[in-house]
Amino acid sequence: MTSGNRIAIVGAGIAGLACAKVLRQEGFPVEVFDRTSDVGGVWSATRRYPGLRAQNSKHTYHFSDYPMPADYPRVPDGQQMQAYLDGYVRHNGLGEHLRLNTEVVAADPVDSGWLLEIRDRDGIHRTSCDHLVIANGVFSDPVLPDFPGADRFRRAGGQLGVASKFHDVEAVRGKSVVVVGYGKSACDIAEAVSHVAASTSVVARRLLWKMPRKLAGVLDYERLMLTRLGEAHFRYQELGRFERVLHGRGRSFRETNLDVIQELATKRMNLRELGLVPEGRFEEIAESTVGLTTENFYEQVAAGRIAVHRDATIAEMLGDNGPGVQLSTGETIQADVVICATGFHQRVPFLTPYIQRQLTDDDGNFRLYRHILPVGVANLTFVGYNSSVISALNAEVAAHWTAALLGGRLALPTAETMGAQVDERLQWMAERTNGHHAHGTAITPFSIHNIDEMLADLHYRLPMRTRAAQWFRTIKPSSYRGLGERRPSANETTPGVQVPAGTQAVPGS
Known part of the structure; x- marks a missing residue:
């Protein structure tokens, strides 16, 4: 089924490119906008910080029909990831559909779709589209805390x-560097700069629980x-x-397994000796992200090249006797450079305030059915708002879900039912993560569950042998390669359901 409906996609990262490829194969005219000069999203040269690497191996972090190059190392670095995505664009002929260095600054709903205001060189x-796909990335708008004394510090x-925005290790050679945060990006940067900085x-x-890529030479991340x-x-x-x-x-079997992993991880990273054992149970490693250990980070801590100030925040930035920071613990640290790895805003600033209020609840959580469809907002879907440790595959399956919706092949519950399910899910996410779920956009560690739910909507089921293997072997993206080759017939749609008003796209012609 093809369609003349014009699709605008905002964002040329993993999710935006996957959606462009799938929708284009379905016959939809697509146009992808990105404000940067290259594709890649978090892997763009404009955003790559020193030490950035993929969390997964090249065997799991790729699209179903486009494996990583054979000569790549097991864990690709940021530059290799961007090159892989650039190759994906060329392989699928997406280049002519890209509008780089072009920012969508406003999107207004109209009867026929969306009116876009774009800024380029x-x-x-102004331009328009029949359907808008938002793939701007849930980790693309970094938070810079409003520290007291920041002007004095500068x-x-x-x-x-x-x-x-930190791209060059040499820029901090011989300087005192403070990195704020304890997630992967914070530890990656700290390890990278610790080799050249006067102090890190x-x-x-x-403190967050982290896991090495391998434990005891047997169990891996x-x-x-x-x-x-x-x-x-x-x-x-x-x-x-x-x-x-x-x-x-x-339950005892499950808890014992996690306790063993916790103890192995503690010993592997010498957390007791370093005074860096987090509070709580190891199970908290999967709140909404996965704490993967940065290679050589704890070795640099042990060597005195990195000092970790735990359970502390920056209370004030100083400048009277040279730049520095005072911590909530009362300690003062010299700081020529302060790099914040303190999270991201999840927001879509180019949408009107009215539409933004329709998309989120009072806490700013995105109310998206299957992390894709905003209930009650017409001609709009999201992709990449199911962030996971296998984002490429999750985004690709979400793109097929979107294609089925736009092609008129997807039967959905009523708007009331979808809204209730979204609210229940957000409540569950808040309870299990203590609110750390990136405003409802992060599904870790339930990547496979998320895929299963989308596939169920598409009436697509993996072969039993493949599902059985996935219980003990890591998921293979290539297992999902045939997803776009089979479409459900009309009699396979779920009985008794209807597409709610405000969510059904125009069927393809």
Whole structure:
């Protein structure tokens, strides 16, 4: 089924490119806008910080029909990831559909779709589309805290910025560097600069559990996070048959496994000796992101090249006696450069305030059915708002879900039912993560569950042999390669459901 409906996609990262490729194959005219000069999103040269690497191996972090180059290392770095995505564009002929260096500054709904205001090198222009796909990235708008004394700090010569704007290690050679945060980007940067900086300090408001890529030479990070058995160790919203056992009668087995992993990780990283054992249980590693250990980070801490100030925040920035920071613990640290890896805003600033209020609840959480469809806002879908440790595959399946919606092949519950399910999910996410769920856009560690739910809507089921293998072997994106080759017939749609008003796109011709 093809369509004359014009699709505008905002964002040329992993999610935007996957959506462009799938929709184009379905016959939809697509146009992809991105304000940067290259594709890649978080992997763009405009955002790559020193030490940036993929969390996954090249065997799991790729599109279903486009594997990583054979000569890539097991874990690609940021430059290799961008090159892979650039190759994906060429392989699928997407170049002519890209409008780089072009920012969507406003999007207004009209009867026929959306009126867009875009800014490129030639100025501001207007264009329109029948359907708008938002793929701007849930980790693309970094938070820069409003520290007291920041102006004084800058006047004294101090430099303050965010991780995604820090690109050159040599810029801090011989300087005192403070990195704020304890997530992967914070630890990546701290490890990278610790080899050239005069001093490197990490200010961690809360220590997070982290996991090495390999434990005891047997268990690896992907075996825990990217198998059905590993994922089942974390309690999902709706439990399957085996999961009910694992969280019921088999609870002791599950807890023992996690306790063993926690102890192995503690010993592997020498956390007790370094005074860096987090509070709480190891299970908290999967709140909404996965704490993967930065290679050589703890070795640099042990060597005195990195100082971690745990359970602390920056109370004030100083400048009277040279740039520095005072911590909430009362300690004062010299700081020529402060790099903040303190999270991201999840927002869509180019939408009108009225539409933004329709998309989110009172806490700013995105109310998206299947993390894709805003209930009650017509001609609009999201992709990439199901961020996970296998974002390429999750985004690709979401793109097929979107294509089915736009092609008139997807039967949905009523708007009231979808809204209730979204609210229930957000409540569950808030409870299991203590509110750390990136405003409802991060699905980790339930990447496979998310894929299963979208595939169920598409009436697509993996072969039993493949599903069985996924219980013990890491998921293979290539297993989903045939997803776009089969479409459900009309009699396969779920009986008794209807597409709610305001969500059905115009069927293809």
